[in-house]
Amino acid sequence: MLVDTHIHLIGSDRKKFPLNRFPHPGDEWIDSSPDVLEYLTMMEETGVSKALLIQPHAAYQTDNRYICSVSSKHSEVVSIAIVNPTDPDGQKSLRQLVKNNVRGLRLFSIPTPAESWIGSPETSWLWHEAQKQGLVISVCVLPSEIQEIGRCAEKYPDQMIVVDHCGFAPIHDVTNLATQHLLALSQFPNIILKVTTLVIDDWIKHTDSVSSLFPVLAGSFGSERLVWGSDFAQTKNRTYKSLVDLGLTAMESLGSSSEAPMASNAQRLWGLDRS
Numbered sequence: 001m002l003v004d005t006h007i008h009l010i011g012s013d014r015k016k017f018p019l020n021r022f023p024h025p026g027d028e029w030i031d032s033s034p035d036v037l038e039y040l041t042m043m044e045e046t047g048v049s050k051a052l053l054i055q056p057h058a059a060y061q062t063d064n065r066y067i068c069s070v071s072s073k074h075s076e077v078v079s080i081a082i083v084n085p086t087d088p089d090g091q092k093s094l095r096q097l098v099k100n101n102v103r104g105l106r107l108f109s110i111p112t113p114a115e116s117w118i119g120s121p122e123t124s125w126l127w128h129e130a131q132k133q134g135l136v137i138s139v140c141v142l143p144s145e146i147q148e149i150g151r152c153a154e155k156y157p158d159q160m161i162v163v164d165h166c167g168f169a170p171i172h173d174v175t176n177l178a179t180q181h182l183l184a185l186s187q188f189p190n191i192i193l194k195v196t197t198l199v200i201d202d203w204i205k206h207t208d209s210v211s212s213l214f215p216v217l218a219g220s221f222g223s224e225r226l227v228w229g230s231d232f233a234q235t236k237n238r239t240y241k242s243l244v245d246l247g248l249t250a251m252e253s254l255g256s257s258s259e260a261p262m263a264s265n266a267q268r269l270w271g272l273d274r275s
Helices: 026-034 038-046 065-073 090-098 121-133 142-157 164-167 177-187 197-207 213-221 240-257 259-270
Strands: 001-005 050-053 077-082 102-108 136-140 161-163 191-198 224-230
Touching: 001 038, 001 224, 001 240, 001 259, 038 050, 038 240, 050 102, 050 142, 050 259, 065 077, 065 102, 077 240, 077 259, 090 102, 090 121, 121 136, 136 142, 136 164, 142 161, 142 164, 142 177, 142 191, 161 164, 161 224, 164 177, 164 191, 164 197, 177 191, 177 213, 191 197, 191 213, 197 213, 197 240, 213 224, 224 259, 240 259
Parallel strands: 001 050, 050 077, 077 102, 102 136, 136 161, 161 191, 191 224
Antiparallel strands: none
16 A cells, blocks of 8 residues: 655646646646546556645645545545635634545745744634644745744644655755754654655755665654655656656665555554545
């Protein structure tokens, strides 16, 4: 069994699910993204049993209707929504999302800085409501904001937090401050690292090795606090099978522990046995 914790898809029905684009570098993939039916076939062909559909901010911003439509109809896919933490109606919206097989929230540092997720009294409701609803919070931050994740973990110790793309830290450079801050997050037991294709590609680019990445991360977090995600379909002009194979190859270095980041950790974290 394999679980892909990071995919993005765009609905083919643009009338029912109109785009509300937010400018991001490299967002050309939006115009060629497959829809969910095509992706389900890819899952079957590659042995991926479950997938987490991450709300594509570049395409829909905080309009989660498409991902909710997918996860409410297809048990193989659960959704991670993006909400505006300063939305006065956010609490009501969040409760509605849970009814559509949404298992988590993604806090995005664009356009609001990460600091606003923590210090502002106006956003504390989101953390408390997420915990009440059993939702995992994923954070997508810039390297300069990684320390803010630790402050979140300390303030909300019972809330599970996933660091998307390992915070974009240059993990190959252990002297880099962002990398040091990332590895220091291992002191918080409620923090999980998500290792995506982007992270693996960057490691290979600087080390010429695919097998040495996961031992470095597992050395700090243990294999039980790592999850894998393909980042399909943002990975331009690459087949889904090639992304899955890359993840499996990178994970082989963990030996008997390699199954955990590719499946069981995600199952446990997002309660995937419930769907």
